[in-house]
Amino acid sequence: MAEKRRSAANSPMSSGTAMKSEDILPPLDGRIGPAEVVFDQKSMVAPLGLRLEPDNLGVTSHTNFSTVRANCCVYRGKWMYEVMLWSKGVMQLGWCTINCKFTFEEGVGDTKDSYSYDGSRLRKWNIRTQKYGEAWLAGDVITCALDCDNGTMTFYRNGKSMGEAFKNVKTGSGYAYFPAVSLSRNEHLRANFGATPLRYPIEGYEPLQAMPQEDVVKSQLLIGWLEKLTNTLIKEDKHLMDVCGIDQNVPPLPLGETRSKKSTALLICAHIFEKLAPLLKGPYVVECCLLPLMLKFCATTTDTSTTNPHIVKLLDLMWSLMQDHEIKPCMDTLMTSMLYSFYKTSPVTSDFSSQKTYLDLTLRVLQHSQTRRYLLLNILYPLCMTND
Template structure:
């Protein structure tokens, strides 16, 4: 991938891209080089999820790049300028690579690296300044209303904590808020305002820490949105809010305490606690939602703060045939023992911080798997499993699918791990309510379900090949299994196609846990 600037005179093909022609200039973070026909070392190595800012100064004739807000220095000087020369953003991509551009339609993630307007840099698309001022002013009015109550006895206004506000149907308050929302609602359909105004306001509510359940104001505000805004306005607002959270989570840098990731996941969890909003958000693209369950691997150790967590490194120096350390702890020298223990303590610190993120991700899935919704209609679990089954079907085989339309393997692994953890927790909750049943550690899926045709696996390949191939090559073993299993298991033909949790009890008295998609 090479990203930068080019003029209209540039002609690219399969062999030559941005930076390979005289009037194009590019930075390649994969090879850590800059390109303008010739190439030299420049910048730092980038990774998926990093943000590259491309700066062009047409007064000085220079091009500079920033990586995650850190300037990499001036890359090119004395670029071609004059009559008939206009520069455009440009990028060359290899197979399976993808990129998202922001020309200013959304708030810039790292405006500080551009230092505008001090040094004269501006985004290609000007921010909606008038709408921003209006939205912030209306939000201020809303805060004033939420932070004020009417003392009917004293006939005066008194201040109160905004965090404890409740939608109790006070006519004066609702009429006042309705007037505010009459002007505020149309603004919340614009992505720039949702990300800059609404998302930051909601994140500020959660800054105090504590459990998400300890911040009911977000639930009250969502009730207010559904009450005072048109459905299409709420739908667009929630869609843009979730997209903004997803981008913020995906493109946030890794810091030692994973604070950015935790902050955005907490707000996502708080929004999904609201049942009506959660059910609408099920229409959201599942492939994009999977991003919330991935933890970005830091590429640059120093910037990620790993040196602060793991102060020293250690690795075994003697291995057996299985790759395990064959030496006994008693054979270690005193220095080796100290280094190993310091390394293990650092790993434990890192593990605990990752577990905080994983727990929030599991909480999100538990909300999506909720089957005790208060409202009528399909339960959240039923909707989620229908969407998830379709998601698996689309990713089961890449025939006819463009690679960028498929879920990346690293995202899929993280997502399935969190899903299994959530399912295991649901199993154990049920186990505690049913004395005598087995725990999730002892439960397993009956193997015959993979070949007896009871569940539709939509042409998924097994480890040994397609089902037709297995039946042909292992026919004798299948027949043997059928004889052993006859009468051992109850029939599941009556189980609904999209059931989520099913317990089967065979003759031996053990429970089997099945998750149907």
């Protein structure tokens, strides 16, 4: 059988990790690589010294200086990715070409055609080093922005530009840049290439992983209907309790009579989840569509000593109408997003209002017994053990 070949003559990247053609986006948009952007395990310097989280977005270093790059590169246009810092030590964050060779002593920015920023030492690196930027802290979100059209590179801390770091970045034939990070021992970070909504989008710049536009539009429409139905079900439950409180012997409607509002609402919910449940397996949809609804429901009551009826009803519907393979990844994403992506990286104010918001929602979710049981066995306890 003749071997099929895909010419790379017009691509600025001449070698790299082999990928299935159906997983690769067309190079006309200025990027090369899979649709899902993650750190590439094969690119790791000292593989035994770096630990990647299961989704290949979180990185922890256990050696002197470890480097890893993403599985996607860009050569035209304006691109960005975000790094959430779980520690504040020596790290070099930035971009590199496929020809950069790293060691235990040389990381991103220490070699030709690689550029980086280190907020621990307040330096920028491209073979030589100069003073640059602001001191970073654990919980900061660092944005690495590359303008391939104008050959410039800029870094942002929590959405605030720290100024143009590099001019005259080499571009054109033969140059394509990968997101890359280098970490000293015991440093820990998590990257967002676009798998979830960016915390601090920059006008004119695109994430390396495209937003699932069609899924988001569908989910927002379905979530809007679900919100109305949840409110209807709560009202019907309250009405039933009021009726039963007056007359405990109220008989149910005979078979064949007109369906109640509650029965009709539940049937509609079943149809909604038939379309919504597969979409909730995606992290982007969970953070963009489901999480805002839960925050809105959470704000309806302030007394944390009692359960929130809206949250409880929503979770009841999810566990009843979603399959295990749908609700479990949804719950995984929801909890890790609340505790890590938002709680740990929310801007610190004098009253810690943002942190309180996500802790409050976490408490409300854990007040639901079935959800609490699943999270304690599969998410929260394993996370605690991993962080220890």
